[in-house]
Each structure stands twice: as structure tokens, then as C-alpha cells.
Amino acid sequence: MDYPGNLFVVAAPSGAGKSSLVKALLELDSQVQPSVSHTTRPPRGQEKHGREYYFVSEQEFDQMVLADGFVEWAFVHGNRYGTSKRAIEERIARGADVILEIDYQGALQIKRIFANAVLIFILPPSWDELRSRLQRRGEDSPDTIDLRLQNAAEEMAQAREFDFVIINELFERALFDLKAIVHAQRLKFSAQRRARAETFKALHIL
Numbered sequence: 001m002d003y004p005g006n007l008f009v010v011a012a013p014s015g016a017g018k019s020s021l022v023k024a025l026l027e028l029d030s031q032v033q034p035s036v037s038h039t040t041r042p043p044r045g046q047e048k049h050g051r052e053y054y055f056v057s058e059q060e061f062d063q064m065v066l067a068d069g070f071v072e073w074a075f076v077h078g079n080r081y082g083t084s085k086r087a088i089e090e091r092i093a094r095g096a097d098v099i100l101e102i103d104y105q106g107a108l109q110i111k112r113i114f115a116n117a118v119l120i121f122i123l124p125p126s127w128d129e130l131r132s133r134l135q136r137r138g139e140d141s142p143d144t145i146d147l148r149l150q151n152a153a154e155e156m157a158q159a160r161e162f163d164f165v166i167i168n169e170l171f172e173r174a175l176f177d178l179k180a181i182v183h184a185q186r187l188k189f190s191a192q193r194r195a196r197a198e199t200f201k202a203l204h205i206l
């Protein structure tokens with residue numbers, strides 16, 4: 001199905017900086033809208049229901065799965081996370097660009113459903129820096145940080161499945177790359193849609 005809006009998917013190991021980059025992109029590019037996921041993980045820090053996530057119980061998550069309410073969902077670091085159909089379908093059908101911050105399993109599910117989705121993977125510059133970013137963020141227990149670092153190796157091995165890879169060493173440089181990818185892909189898809197519409201019109205006249 002071809003929608004007038006575009007879908008961008010950003011994945012990364014925990015602590016690589018994807019939320020910070022997406023947040024900065026949203027401030028610079030008003031055409032892009034965030035998607036709020038559902039999760040069974042408890043809120044951390046200043047997180048608010050409906051802003052960072054919809055925080056739901058295991059039972060509520062099960063009900064949404066049974067009702068076919070998710071476009072994708074996955075187990076990540078011991079909790080479940082999912083993107084609701086409502087979070088994206090209506091908006092891309094209206095022509096908005098939507099950006100998802102999800103893990104690689106979800107990203108690959110999205111690509112199977114939306115072949116034009118643009119998959120972007122964010123890598124940290126090193127293991128040491130990844131660990132210190134998680135520690136400096138100060139929102140996870142040492143056990144949670146260890147679990148997230150253990151999972152990072154498997155996650156990073158998936159980078160090759162993505163359309164673009166950005167190394168987030170200098171924040172401003174990585175943000176520039178993310179902005180450039182979004183802009184270039186948007187132009188590419190809109191040129192393709194125009195060409196298809198003109199071909200369709202020409203065939204109709206003949």
C-alpha cells in the first residue's frame with residue numbers, strides 16, 4: 001500500500017542516543033511527527049503516560065495484541081513494546097511523516113509491512129562510551145545497564161539490515177546526518193509519487 005506520508009524508523013542499542021537525536025530532529029523539522037508506543041515497562045524518571053509511552057499492564061497489552069491493535073510489537077530487555085496501528089496509519093494516510101523509535105525486531109516487522117519505510121540505525125562510537133552514556137543518564141539500575149549492554153551486541157549485528165547507519169559520536173554531526181537522510185528520502189519519495197501520478201494520468205488520456 002502506498003501512502004502519501006513517509007515512515008522513518010530509528011533503532012539503536014540502549015544508550016546510543018536515538019531518543020536525543022529524534023527529539024532534536026522534531027524541533028528542527030515540523031513535518032515529522034513522533035509515534036507514542038505502548039509498553040509494559042514501568043515509567044522511569046520524569047516519563048509521563050501518553051508522552052514518552054502509554055504505560056500499560058501485561059493484560060492490557062495482551063488485549064491489544066488479540067484485537068490486532070499493533071502494527072508491530074516485540075520483547076525488548078524483558079518488557080513488551082509495540083506501535084499501535086492508530087499511532088501511524090491514519091497519519092501517513094493523511095500525508096504526515098511519522099518517525100518511530102523502536103528496536104530492530106520492530107523495525108524489521110515494519111519494513112515487511114511498509115516496504116518504503118526508511119530504516120536508520122544509530123551506533124555509539126565505542127563500547128566504553130555506550131556504557132558511560134547509560135551510567136551518566138542515571139535512570140537505570142546497574143543490573144538494567146548490564147542487561148542492556150549484553151543485548152547491545154545482538155542489536156548492533158542487525159545494523160546491516162538497515163538502509164542507513166549513523167555513528168553518534170559528535171551529537172551535532174549525527175543530527176546533521178539524520179536530518180539530511182530524512183530530507184533526501186522525503187524528496188525522493190515525493191518525486192516518485194509525482195512520476196507515478198503523471199504516468200497514470202498519461203495512460204488515462206491514451
Ligand SMILES: Nc1ncnc2c1ncn2[C@@H]1O[C@H](COP(=O)(O)OP(=O)(O)OP(=O)(O)O)[C@@H](O)[C@H]1O
Binds near residue numbers: 012133
Ligand atoms: N553524541 C552524544 N555524546 C554524548 N552524550 C550523548 C550523545 N548522544 C546522546 N547522549 C547522551 O547519552 C544518554 C543516552 O541517550 P538517549 O537516552 O537518547 O539514548 P537511547 O538510545 O534513546 O536509549 P534508550 O533506548 O535506552 O531509550 C543521554 O544521557 C544523552 O544525553
Ligand SMILES: Nc1nc2c(ncn2[C@@H]2O[C@H](COP(=O)(O)O)[C@@H](O)[C@H]2O)c(=O)[nH]1
Binds near residue numbers: 107
Ligand atoms: N519493537 C518496539 N520497540 C520499541 C518500541 N518502543 C520502544 N522500543 C524500544 O525498546 C527499547 C527500550 O526502550 P526504553 O524506553 O525502555 O529505553 C529501545 O530500543 C526502544 O527503541 C516499540 O513500539 N516497538
